[in-house]
Amino acid sequence: MIIDVHAHCGKWFFPIFCDSPERVAELCDRYHIEKAVFSSSRAITYDMETGNREAAQFVQSDKRFYAYVYLNPRDPDRASYQMKTYFSNPRFVGVKLHPSYSGEPANSKATLKLLETLPEEKIVLVHTWGREGVNQVCELADAFPKHRFILGHMGGGAENEWRAGIEGGLRCPNTYLEVCGSVLQHDRIREAVDAVGSDRIVFGSDMTLLSPAFALGQILDSDIAEEDRRRILHDNAAKLFRFEG
Amino acid sequence: MASRLSSWGVEKAVSLSLLGVYYDYAEGNEETLENSRRLPFLIPAATVDPRRYYGRQDEPLNLGQFAALRVFPDLQGWPLDYAPFHKLLEEAASQQVPVMVPAMSPGRSTEIVRVAQAVGVVVILNSVSYWTLSEVLVLLARYDGLYIGTDMLDTPDAVELVTDEVGAERLIFGSNYPFTYFSGPLLNVQRSQISKKDRCLILRENALRILGIK
Numbered sequence: 001m002i003i004d005v006h007a008h009c010g011k012w013f014f015p016i017f018c019d020s021p022e023r024v025a026e027l028c029d030r031y032h033i034e035k036a037v038f039s040s041s042r043a044i045t046y047d048m049e050t051g052n053r054e055a056a057q058f059v060q061s062d063k064r065f066y067a068y069v070y071l072n073p074r075d076p077d078r079a080s081y082q083m084k085t086y087f088s089n090p091r092f093v094g095v096k097l098h099p100s101y102s103g104e105p106a107n108s109k110a111t112l113k114l115l116e117t118l119p120e121e122k123i124v125l126v127h128t129w130g131r132e133g134v135n136q137v138c139e140l141a142d143a144f145p146k147h148r149f150i151l152g153h154m155g156g157g158a159e160n161e162w163r164a165g166i167e168g169g170l171r172c173p174n175t176y177l178e179v180c181g182s183v184l185q186h187d188r189i190r191e192a193v194d195a196v197g198s199d200r201i202v203f204g205s206d207m208t209l210l211s212p213a214f215a216l217g218q219i220l221d222s223d224i225a226e227e228d229r230r231r232i233l234h235d236n237a238a239k240l241f242r243f244e245g
Numbered sequence: 246m247a248s249r250l251s252s253w254g255v256e257k258a259v260s261l262s263l264l265g266v267y268y269d270y271a272e273g274n275e276e277t278l279e280n281s282r283r284l285p286f287l288i289p290a291a292t293v294d295p296r297r298y299y300g301r302q303d304e305p306l307n308l309g310q311f312a313a314l315r316v317f318p319d320l321q322g323w324p325l326d327y328a329p330f331h332k333l334l335e336e337a338a339s340q341q342v343p344v345m346v347p348a349m350s351p352g353r354s355t356e357i358v359r360v361a362q363a364v365g366v367v368v369i370l371n372s373v374s375y376w377t378l379s380e381v382l383v384l385l386a387r388y389d390g391l392y393i394g395t396d397m398l399d400t401p402d403a404v405e406l407v408t409d410e411v412g413a414e415r416l417i418f419g420s421n422y423p424f425t426y427f428s429g430p431l432l433n434v435q436r437s438q439i440s441k442k443d444r445c446l447i448l449r450e451n452a453l454r455i456l457g458i459k
Contacts, residue, residue, distance in 0.1 A: 014375040015382065018402045027401055030436050182374050182399055186423050209375060211401040213436060217429025 001034035003237035004212065006125060006152055006178050006204025009058040009067075010041035010051065019208055021061035028064055031205075031212040034234070035064050035243055039096035039125070041209075043070035052082050059091040066241070068096035068125055073110040074103065080114060087119065093241050094123035099133065107139035115144060123240060125150040125178070131164035141172040148240060150176045150202060154192065157183035162192075169196040176240065178204040179232070180215040189222040189232075198228035202237045246423060247284055253427055256449070257286050257458060259312055265292040266317050271304065278310060288458055290315045290345065295329035296322075300336065308342040312456040313369070315345040325356045331364075338366035343455060345394070347372040351380055358384045358391060366390065367455065371419055372397045378406075385411045392455060394419035395430050395447065404437035404447070413443035417451045 011019050018027060028036060038058060043051020052069050059065040069086040071079040086092040095118060099106050106126050115124070126137045128151040141149045154177040155165020162185065169177050169192070177192055177200060192201055203219065205212035219232055238244045250258055262280070265273020274291050281287040291311035293299055300306045308314055314337050318325060325346075337344045344361070348354040348370040354377055361368045371394035373381050378400065385391050385407070396419040398404060407416055418434060420427045434447050452458060 012375070014400065015379050015406060016375065016400045016402060017406065023402075182397060184425050184429065186426055208401055210399045211403070211433050213431075213433035214399055214426075214429035217432050218426040220432075221426040221428045 001032055002203055002212075002216070002233045003241075003243065004028075004033050004036040004205045004207065005123075005150060005202045005237050005241070006180055007036040007038045007207050008041045008044075008209055009038040009055055009065075010043075012041055012209055013045075014209070016208055021058055021065075024208060025062050025064070027207060027212065028062075031216060033064065033205075033212065035066060035237075035241075036205075036207075037066045037068055037093060037125075037241065039068040039070050044096070044098045044101050048072045048075065048082060049078060052086060056086060056089060056092075066091050066093050068092070068094045068123075070096045070098070071114060072102045072104070073097070073108065073114045076110055076114055080117065083117065087122065094125060096125050098127045099136070100127055100129060106133070106136040107143075111140060112143055115140070115147070118144075118147065120146050121242070123148050123150060125152055127152045128165060128168075129153065129156045130161050131155070134164045134168035137175070138168045138172045141175050145174055148174050148176065150178045150204075152178050152204065153181045153206075154179055154188070154201075157181045157185065159185055162188045166192050166195045169200060175200070176236070177201045179218065180204040180206040180210060182210065182214075184214060184218045186221075189218055190224055193222070193224050193228050193232075198224065198231045199236055201232045202240065203233045247286070250286075250422070250427075253431060255286070257288050257452075259288045259290050259452070259456065259458075261290040261292050261315060266294075266320060270294045270297070270299075274311070288312045288456065291342075292316065293333055294321055295327065295333050299329075300332075306336055308337065308340045311342060312458060313343045313345050317347070319347060319349065325353060325360075331360050334360055334366050335364045338364040343367040343369055343392075345369045345371055348377050348381065349374070349397075351377055353377070354381050354384055358388050361390065362388050368392070369394055369417055369455070371421070374398070375400045375403075378403060382407065382410055385415055391415070392417055392451070395434055396421040396425070398430070398433065402437075404434055405439055408437075408439050408443055413439060413446045414451060416447045417455060418448045 040051030
């Protein structure tokens with residue numbers, strides 16, 4: 001079974017028509033996804049408050065569904081209120097930041113200030129693209145050494161990007177590499193396992209933007225031990241999000 | 246590589262030499278033919294770098310021994326609105342060889358199809374992803390000589406969507422292996438909610454028909 005730490009609910013401005021809770025549940029069945037953590041595409045691209053409200057409704061539809069509350073640090077008062085509102089709901093297990101959409105770097109003063117009140121058990125998933133993006137998340141992770149940060153896409157699809165992601169993982173022990181992306185170059189997973197160890201790599205699919213097939217295929221094809229595969233696909237996320245038991 | 250492909254159930258693989266992509270296409274095409282003679286499951290694809298002034302009398306462009314012509318504008322840094330590429334499409338059309346072109350960014354497929362339609366060449370677009378799927382769906386309905394490779398067809402319902410809109414006959418399985426992982430594109434087709442017949446078309450029959458593989 002699989003735990004997917006990088007999923008989205010809501011519509012996309014691309015030809016994707018499997019956005020209803022029923023269709024997403026069916027997708028989870030198809031890929032044996034036991035649990036998935038979603039953030040709202042509406043919250044990320046357009047309206048933080050409405051999107052998070054939709055995510056709260058969405059996760060109620062299936063016991064496998066959990067959520068990140070999306071935070072836009074450019075709107076600090078409302079973002080702070082979003083945390084207060086949703087962290088009383090046990091299905092909200094973390095925070096999603098997307099510097100490319102919000103325009104607010106992961107190491108900005110506004111982001112650092114916003115996360116001051118984040119409970120330590122809540123996980124932060126940050127969209128991480130390129131060396132500069134990785135360095136910014138590393139600065140954020142250094143500022144909050146007791147929190148855990150997931151580097152979404154492990155830095156990106158191009159070779160220099162995912163290698164930067166691995167370097168970031170090596171630098172910051174409180175970070176995890178998440179594996180999804182459109183272009184998944186051969187050997188990125190094996191190199192990541194060799195460098196940071198399989199206990200700090202987690203499976204994400206980016207569904208419903210991307211099919212889980214691609215992220216799953218790279219884990220299945222990687223020259224790594226069966227135990228490493230099990231950790232990446234399931235065990236690390238179970239421990240990180242305290243899903244076990 | 247051969248044993249890995251075989252372990253995934255690959256019966257035949259259209260492939261080419263990177264020597265032809267990065268250095269000398271004539272030398273690379275020779276290497277591709279040699280490899281396919283040695284390993285008959287490899288079906289040779291030719292490549293041409295249009296930055297070189299190809300097709301001189303002493304260097305005729307003979308595509309007859311190849312199942313397809315694959316080009317690499319991104320790696321080689323040339324635009325699609327480029328006279329040598331248009332000439333290449335004309336050449337492929339006259340030799341009845343399908344052309345494989347990457348369509349990673351919006352606008353590119355429209356540009357390719359505009360020229361391909363004019364010369365009547367069959368085009369297989371690869372690297373079609375969520376960014377370009379809308380554009381490609383429109384083009385598939387407008388040009389019968391257009392097909393999509395599944396290597397980056399990465400949205401959860403893309404295979405079903407293309408099948409519903411224009412038919413599974415327009416999809417050809419591709420993996421881009423070993424540059425990217427093989428099993429992702431395979432799982433994407435295997436686990437799509439389409440009929441067994443459509444799956445067989447995508448994974449096997451369409452390639453045999455379109456590329457003329459025996």
